[in-house]
Amino acid sequence: xxxxxxxxxxxxxxxxxxxxxxxxxxxxxxxxxxxxxxxxxxxxxxxxxxxxxxxxxxxxxxxxxxxxxxxxxxxxxxxxxxxxxxxxxxxxxxxxxxxxxxxxxxxxxxxxxxxxxxxxxxxxxxxxxxxxxxxxxxxxxxxxxxxxxxxxxxxxxxxxxxxxxxxxxxxxxxxxxxxxxxxxxxxxxxxxxxxxxxxxxxxxxxxxxxxxxxxxxxxxxxxxxxxxxxxxxxxxxxxxxxxxxxxxxxxxxxxxxxxxxxxxxxxxxxxxxxxxxxxxxxxxxxxxxxxxxxxxxxxxxxxxxxxxxxxxxxxxxxxxxxxxxxxxxxxxxxxxxxxxxxxxxxxxxxxxxxxxxxxxxxxxxxxxxxxxxxxxxxxxxxxxxxxxxxxxxxxxxxxxxxxxxxxxxxxxxxxxxxxxxxxxxx
Amino acid sequence: xxxxxxxxxxxxxxxxxxxxxxxxxxxxxxxxxxxxxxxxxxxxxxxxxxxxxxxxxxxxxxxxxxxxxxxxxxxxxxxxxxxxxxxxxxxxxxxxxxxxxxxxxxxxxxxxxxxxxxxxxxxxxxxxxxxxxxxxxxxxxxxxxxxxxxxxxxxxxxxxxxxxxxxxxxxxxxxxxxxxxxxxxxxxxxxxxxxxxxxxxxxxxxxxxxxxxxxxxxxxxxxxxxxxxxxxxxxxxxxxxxxxxxxxxxxxxxxxxxxxxxxxxxxxxxxxxxxxxxxxxxx
Numbered sequence: 001x002x003x004x005x006x007x008x009x010x011x012x013x014x015x016x017x018x019x020x021x022x023x024x025x026x027x028x029x030x031x032x033x034x035x036x037x038x039x040x041x042x043x044x045x046x047x048x049x050x051x052x053x054x055x056x057x058x059x060x061x062x063x064x065x066x067x068x069x070x071x072x073x074x075x076x077x078x079x080x081x082x083x084x085x086x087x088x089x090x091x092x093x094x095x096x097x098x099x100x101x102x103x104x105x106x107x108x109x110x111x112x113x114x115x116x117x118x119x120x121x122x123x124x125x126x127x128x129x130x131x132x133x134x135x136x137x138x139x140x141x142x143x144x145x146x147x148x149x150x151x152x153x154x155x156x157x158x159x160x161x162x163x164x165x166x167x168x169x170x171x172x173x174x175x176x177x178x179x180x181x182x183x184x185x186x187x188x189x190x191x192x193x194x195x196x197x198x199x200x201x202x203x204x205x206x207x208x209x210x211x212x213x214x215x216x217x218x219x220x221x222x223x224x225x226x227x228x229x230x231x232x233x234x235x236x237x238x239x240x241x242x243x244x245x246x247x248x249x250x251x252x253x254x255x256x257x258x259x260x261x262x263x264x265x266x267x268x269x270x271x272x273x274x275x276x277x278x279x280x281x282x283x284x285x286x287x288x289x290x291x292x293x294x295x296x297x298x299x300x301x302x303x304x305x306x307x308x309x310x311x312x313x314x315x316x317x318x319x320x321x322x323x324x325x326x327x328x329x330x331x332x333x334x335x336x337x338x339x340x341x342x343x344x345x346x347x348x349x350x351x352x353x354x355x356x357x358x359x360x361x362x363x364x365x366x367x368x369x370x371x372x373x374x375x376x377x378x379x380x381x382x383x384x385x386x387x388x389x390x391x392x393x394x395x396x397x398x399x400x401x402x403x404x405x406x407x408x409x410x411x412x413x414x415x416x417x418x419x420x421x422x423x424x425x426x
Numbered sequence: 427x428x429x430x431x432x433x434x435x436x437x438x439x440x441x442x443x444x445x446x447x448x449x450x451x452x453x454x455x456x457x458x459x460x461x462x463x464x465x466x467x468x469x470x471x472x473x474x475x476x477x478x479x480x481x482x483x484x485x486x487x488x489x490x491x492x493x494x495x496x497x498x499x500x501x502x503x504x505x506x507x508x509x510x511x512x513x514x515x516x517x518x519x520x521x522x523x524x525x526x527x528x529x530x531x532x533x534x535x536x537x538x539x540x541x542x543x544x545x546x547x548x549x550x551x552x553x554x555x556x557x558x559x560x561x562x563x564x565x566x567x568x569x570x571x572x573x574x575x576x577x578x579x580x581x582x583x584x585x586x587x588x589x590x591x592x593x594x595x596x597x598x599x600x601x602x603x604x605x606x607x608x609x610x611x612x613x614x615x616x617x618x619x620x621x622x623x624x625x626x627x628x629x630x631x632x633x634x635x636x637x638x639x640x641x642x643x644x645x646x647x648x649x650x651x652x653x654x655x656x657x658x659x660x661x662x663x664x665x666x667x668x669x670x671x672x673x674x675x676x677x678x679x680x681x682x683x684x685x686x687x688x689x690x691x692x693x694x695x696x697x698x699x700x701x702x703x704x705x706x707x708x709x
Binding site: 068071072075076079098101102193194195241242243244245246249254255258260269384385387389391395398399402404 | 463464533547548549550564566567568569570571653654655656658659660670674675676677678
């Protein structure tokens with residue numbers, strides 16, 4: 001509640017921000033460092049790096065890693081309270097509570113408050129801003145909006161006489177029929193790699209009616225939880241690609257793009273790479289995961305950009321943040337396939353025309369909008385040790401997928417560790 | 427004189443102490459704390475070490491570390507020695523072949539890991555294509571809990587056997603010729619010459635190579651991290667991988683330090699044991 005109240009106050013105040021000409025040259029001559037991952041956002045925004053440097057006179061230094069390695073570098077830098085990183089990418093749904101508790105985020109609320117009117121701070125997704133606010137501290141500004149979505153090969157399904165499943169349970173029947181019809185193709189693919197799979201598994205879990213924590217107790221192994229684990233494990237073991245336990249988004253994207261999988265549960269963010277080459281543009285349907293006993297409860301998250309609490313150049317760093325997350329920039333990035341976290345951007349004529357240009361783009365964006373309207377950001381347990389909770393969820397799913405344990409036994413073993421984390425969280 | 431000698435040695439001794447003793451001492455101090463960076467370190471005595479004893483993942487890590495160590499070291503010593511003997515006997519090609527065989531171990535681990543990851547991909551990899559072409563069933567390689575350790579050992583053996591071969595080749599070239607002449611005069615068969623002369627004389631060299639590889643193998647990290655990150659499940663999670671993940675992914679620095687100090691103790695103990703073995707086989 002406090003979180004939403006804070007966001008509302010910040011947005012209200014920012015709306016009154018003075019409309020005086022913004023002095024972009026105030027920090028001319030300064031150098032700031034951005035720590036970034038190989039996510040599509042930095043690739044897209046940094047195509048305009050020259051514009052930022054010309055506009056502000058600020059020099060932007062880049063430090064680039066794979067996502068996991070970026071976090072390891074962050075931990076080293078921030079734990080030593082070093083000022084060598086000024087701005088960094090962060091996923092509030094994952095490390096937000098941990099980083100906020102450690103005091104690693106600079107509070108962006110004052111910057112939002114003093115941002116010029118044309119920044120339209122009030123248009124930033126309230127849900128994502130809320131998810132990025134911890135005890136009143138605004139940790140990040142959202143860069144995009146994304147979540148897991150289903151990619152269906154409609155041509156193959158039609159040929160096999162299989163309808164798009166309308167429930168989680170119907171997915172097994174569909175996968176079975178597809179396996180019989182097309183034995184050389186992969187009926188269903190999704191993430192199996194332990195640290196990566198909670199992103200996709202959480203939608204199965206929530207749709208089945210699961211909830212990770214109830215009144216301070218882990219409910220990972222509720223009836224719904226065991227059913228979800230069993231379904232996810234069975235689908236990938238019996239109908240998934242060989243070696244699925246090592247699969248993350250790269251393998252899933254490659255398989256689907258190459259026309260080797262029929263039903264693929266991947267990130268909406270992979271829309272561009274999946275459609276690369278155009279082979280899948282006319283034979284794909286994009287939708288949310290079918291509902292289960294708990295209805296449809298999709299996952300929706302957004303990467304954010306943060307300023308380090310230890311930066312000596314927070315004001316100059318904010319200039320980059322403001323420039324990179326401005327409505328103008330987000331409108332340009334939207335045309336490169338990054339779903340915008342601003343409703344005004346999504347409703348510009350240019351973006352609408354871009355969506356209408358290819359029917360599948362519109363279907364993709366409508367699916368994200370539905371996820372944003374009804375979804376949650378609970379990937380793993382809503383505790384400070386969220387990354388560790390993902391590890392135990394992944395372990396249970398791996399054991400089920402590999403057939404090493406039944407879903408109930410795998411769940412029980414993980415639940416002991418998960419409860420320990422919940423207890424430690426207080 | 428003695429004072430001057432001590433003064434001259436002091437900078438080197440001090441540097442060594444700072445570079446070795448300080449990180450080890452700091453790691454040990456950290457292993458006695460509860461520290462997850464969300465608060466100040468809190469002294470908890472031996473609690474992290476006691477937790478190790480009850481942690482099934484620690485024991486899995488220990489088992490995987492030892493299994494990987496034994497399979498890799500034995501394979502590399504056998505193949506490396508065999509390669510060295512081959513190179514030693516085919517003098518004409520030695521320089522050319524030597525240049526070719528060092529290429530695996532000068533390749534960066536990331537390149538090696540990514541290359542094998544693609545080759546061994548169960549869906550699109552060349553390895554399964556070859557297997558099915560010769561009528562064998564495809565394998566899941568790095569995705570199989572049963573095969574992941576032998577597969578990683580195979581990759582490491584591919585990369586490091588040539589290194590052993592070069593060391594052993596150096597040893598072969600320095601063996602005394604008189605022993606071989608005496609064997610020739612006595613009419614000893616080639617097989618007996620290898621088993622009774624060459625191999626015993628090479629043992630100090632092989633032991634040295636074993637010590638060098640042992641240090642690397644016991645703290646094996648890069649190829650595993652690139653190919654499986656310790657999976658599937660925890661089937662390839664060595665102590666080093668487990669310690670790294672505890673520290674840098676889950677931020678339990680105290681517990682991660684206890685894991686790493688334990689691993690360092692295992693490495694030091696093994697090196698001491700192997701050094702004694704080498705001294706025992708020195709001629």
